[in-house]
Amino acid sequence: MNLSVLGQSKKQLENQRKKYKSEIAQLNRLLSTAVKKEKNALEDLKDLNQKIAVRNKLINTIDLEAKLLSNAISKNEKKRNTLNKNLEILKADYAQMIYKSYKSKSQQSRAMFLLSSQNFYQAYKRLEYMKQYTKFRKKQGEEIVIQKNIVEKLNDSLLYQKKVKDTLILVEKNQKKKIESDKQKQESLIATIKKKEGKYKREIKKKVQEDKKIAARIDKIIKEEIAKANRLARAKNKSKKPVSKNNNAFILSPEAKVLAAKFEQNKGKLPWPLNEGLIIRKFGVQPHPIFPGITINSTGIHFVAPNGSEAKAIFDGEVLNVLIGSGGTKNVLIRHGNYISSYNNLQNSYVKKGDKITTGQNIGKIFTDKVSKKTKLVFVLFKNNKRLNPASWIIRR
Template identity: 30%
Template sequence: MVTVILKNSLFVLLLISTGFVWSQKKSDQLQAEQNKLEKKLSTTKSLLDKVKKGTESSLNELKLIENQVKNRELLVRNFDNQIRSAELTISSKSDQIKELQKRLVRLKEQYKKLLIYAYKHRNKSAKMMYIFSSSNYFEAVKRTAYLKRLSEIQQKQFKVILQNEKTIHKEINTIKQEKDHKKLLLEEKIVEKQQIEKDKTAKQLALEKLRKDENALMAELKEQERQKAELKRRIKLAIEKEIAEAEAKAKKEAEKRASLASKSSGSSSASKTTASSSTKEVTFTDTKENIALGKSFESNRGKLPWPVAKGSITENYGKNAHPTLPNVYTNNNGIDIGAPKNSQVRSVFDGEVTSVLNIPGAGKVVIIKHGAYRTVYSNLQESYVSVGDKVSSKQAIGSLLADEEGNLSTSHFEIHQVVEGTVQRINPTLWLAQ
């Protein structure tokens, strides 16, 4: 019976330590999420400070304020989750402590009985009499082993009680620390809520300023859509041209090989016919190196670095509601990232520069090949690379144009995939590290 109690006590200790590790992992995840949100808030605040130096409100300012409000709300939600997690942990540990205390009572009662027994049989001669009164030798050996085991159990019981008490005190101290941390989170939560209200007020003021000149906004929007359409067209033509040139090169090399093969076989008419028919069947296949690079690019989905070191997304991929004009939507083939004025643009992965374009309204455009994938960087005022250059991840490839207000720059970034000769656009947000 005593042995069973010992095993159960050790099981409880294991259960507590496992629960503690699980709750710690959950806490670490929430803390990591909090750190990311606070970093985003810091970046957006820095950009907003630059924008506000201008005399007039801008769409960039409004978009950045919206990002700030959204991230602060996410941060408040994160605080709520951390508080709930702490409360659940405290509740769970309280139950575990109660269970430990019940088991301590039982262990102490058992220990008490063992002490009474030991006291009654403390006489050394009594132990000897107990052994010598055995009916045979084997029974005497068993009684000796029993007395030895009884002594060991007494010592183990004492150690288990001490260990349980130590665990309880440690858990209580941990709970107190979590309660203190919870209070700090509550205070931070109140501050964040107040800041959200200030940001929403600032957003409303910016909105009212921009709505005063709706006609100018509509004209600006139409021009932007025209520039986007031209950018889309030029990017598509550039990638298709690159694919066509690669296919032509592959076909030419295949014809050359077929011609050499026909000459080596005696230039017979039959072999020429065979060579001619084989060149017609040539289809473009990428090199092993490029195929491997494309697979490596795929494996880094969700982990790619941003095309700028610091920035905040001001327009997402696909359909976007205009921040000031009701029932007006824009369509983005990539994402727009607000960044400090004239920021450096960098390649998000190893690759080869296949195109450097100059498009009115989009500045210079760099296209980089990563196997079957292409990344596009536009709105550059200067390009540091040329067609054919090999680039590495995070290598600077150019600098951004300044926005009209002159306080920020906007990086436009796209990802495309070539599938069986056709070009397909992909949502870059799903590929960049968050």
């Protein structure tokens, strides 16, 4: 591995390590507030599983970083040994040259060496030789100083790298201890859950069905909003050009086309729908994190955030609708041309239907569950009435 690749890999691992440490700190801050009641056993186990998963990632990263440092230290030690050998050779050559020079001076002076020349040309050549010899001696002395500095810098680098490696190993040991502690808690929670496994499974299946109904209701409302918007678009269309009767996609005005194009250009660069948070559930069909055989179809991304957090608009647009859920929580739908962003599980809404919205604008306070004490935001993204994976659109953190 060359030095540039080594440096790049080292930097990437350092960044990963910092990211996982930050994520663990967030997990501890955002997920440890749950009240320890029987009702929270499943939530606690999911939180614990997530912490263990991130700690394992951190340990693997530290392990790779330590191995990379070990390789770098080994290469540097070989390089230092080679430089030390070269330095010893240089010193020996220099000492021999000084000795010969001293011996030469004791036998005859420089003046006698020049005066003994047979002619002017020979004297000139002898003078040039003496100059070159002096220059060579000076250069060898300088080379020894340079080599000595290189060796000293390598020694300093090795000492620093060894300290970094020792620190990483200590951090790794500490994380392993914490994982062992987490696993003991995990086993205890699993034992608690297994006692009433049937009950928990029924509750989960009921929640899955409720989520399906909510998703179907939102799909219906979006289809109605598209149909309504398209009726208005057709009414405003004064030209004789035929307008599509398809109500599965928005009829876009020139302004809406521009907005949609800008939205698309920002794919992968859109801001998160909240200032601070962690993703606790990804988009799409996935197995339940605890019970095998139960499948979850996540319509968007689920975030957990600090208590009191607010949802923020990811792009300019217009409020398409503000929906009210069965528990009184709100879901704000914002239209961006033919794209819709949905911010669900809000305690209240700061906006109403028809309001113009700008990127980063606060649109509502996120609801905090009274039992789990968690503040969760469900963020969903649509193109017309088709759901998209929000992770592909928002910036990676």
